């Protein structure tokens with residue numbers, strides 16, 4: 001079997017079954033296996049995203065407090 005060098009095939013070995021699908025551009029794996037290989041990294045990124053969301057919620061809360069304080073300073077009757 002002649003390997004087609006014009007197409008980068010998935011580097012997935014798995015349990016020996018291999019994979020002959022085309023790689024994602026600039027990656028060593030096809031879309032399916034890229035996902036599997038980088039699952040851990042994805043979970044980490046997701047956690048970072050959650051932290052970012054938590055931070056932005058905190059920022060909104062801070063802004064709310066600041067806005068309320070400003071209203072009080074301006075004599076707004078809460």
Ligand SMILES: [Zn+2]
Pocket residue numbers: 010011012019020021029030031032033034
């Ligand atoms: Zn694959």
